[in-house]
Amino acid sequence: MSVAGATWAGTHRFTAPALVDATTLDEVREAVRAGGPVRALGTRHSFHDLADSAGTLVTVTGIPADPVLDAERREVTVGAGTRYGVLASWLEERGWALHNLGSLPHISIGGATATGTHGSGHGNGVLTTAVRRLQYVDARGERREVALGDPDFPALAVGLGAFGIVVRVTLAIEPSYRMRQDVDTDLPWDVFLADPDAVTGSAYSVSVFTTWTGDDVGDVWRKSRVLGDAAPELAWAGARRHTETAALVGSTENLTEQLGISGPWCERLPHFRLDATPSNGDEIQSEYFVARSDAAPALAAVRALGDDIRPHLMVSELRTARGDDLWLSGAFGRDTLAIHFTWANHPAPVRELLPRIEAALAPFDARPHWGKWHTMTAESLRRVVPRLDDARAAFHRLDPEGRFANDHVRRLGVR
Helix, strand or coil, X not given: CCCCCECCCCCCECCCCEEEECCCHHHHHHHHHCCCCEEEECCCCCCCHHHCCCCEEEECCCCCCCCEEXXXXXXXXXXXXXXXHHHHHHHHHCCEECCCCCCCCXXXXXXXXXCCCCCCCCCCCCHHHXXXXXXXXXXXXXXXXXXXXXXXXXXXXXXXXXXXXXXXXXXXXXXXXXXXXXXXXXXXXXXXXXXXXXXXXXXXXXXXXXXXXXXXXXXXXXXXXXXXXXXXCCCCCCCEECCCCCCCCCCCCCECCCCCCCEEHHHCCCXXXXXXXXXXXXXXXXXXXXXXXXXXXXXXXXXXXXXXXHHHEEEEEEEEECCECCCCCCCECCCEEEEEEEECCCHHHHHHHHHXXXXXXXXXXXXXXXXXXXXXXXXXXXXXXXXHHHHHHHHHHHCCCCCCCXXXXXXXXXX
């Protein structure tokens, strides 16, 4: 096994022969200038070889966060290897917030934004939509910057590490806010499929958890911005509110506060606490993005496979994201429903299931989450990712020798 070890869930063991644990920008520049293939490595929350390299891996998680707040511009600049939960706590102490967080606060800002990772909410873009500037080390070992409004920004914002090593990220911020988290259950499938938007749009951030079988969907986690402690109304017939903490893949001890108790945004938007073990760990993840307007038929298509999915599934999570103009974002050009699968560690059956799920979702131009398992080819991706070739051209222009390429991004047709 490589000195870089394995991904967080153990689904990929790195093969790169060298690892640089950078603690300064100069160490990143030196690693790139040493020559050969090189890739950035974050908190290892991908599930395959996206972050691997035939040469050197450079991790920036050891570079100090050194956050710099610009209240006038409503921005914060921070080290790319910083975990979202660490920055969120720092901002909250100063009365500021981000627009959204993913379910895990343990993921690095650089890695999450580079792969189009997201939270949920009809009005909330993927996490990358908060990015205002990226500072990165290019193929010559020079420090560069790209900002919102620059011609290359739509390609580089969700850049898959294919053009350089991002070292600092500037994010949009807003005044701090309080939230509550309520969990409803026993939502009938027929009620949900009759109007998915009524459910997924019923709070600031909504997650629907299901195992695809039975007459009821499962649990609906609704995260609402609040001024007081009034409970949001149940928005559909047949459901009931949980009066005890709802479990998610095991113990409830690592979950953020539920039961409608008001608290800071950074302690309600994630599903998991920063000071606890994230999610299950011994798992495989997949996720596909379809247009929100196709939610009902897309969900029905996956549900038709429910009896085959269920034996290998821990849980599925359904979330939404506002459309954006970032070329490799799963939400590019359309308001989006994300269909996520947390699989048991059953690699062979999952590999057999993924092409069937992708075929069921093909009529809806499903796109994969770049950091999770899928079997889509460069040809199929080109059909559903309209600006893939444009992103590829930008990466080639910035890195003509392919220093930051690897087998994975070549399989995607990105390099």
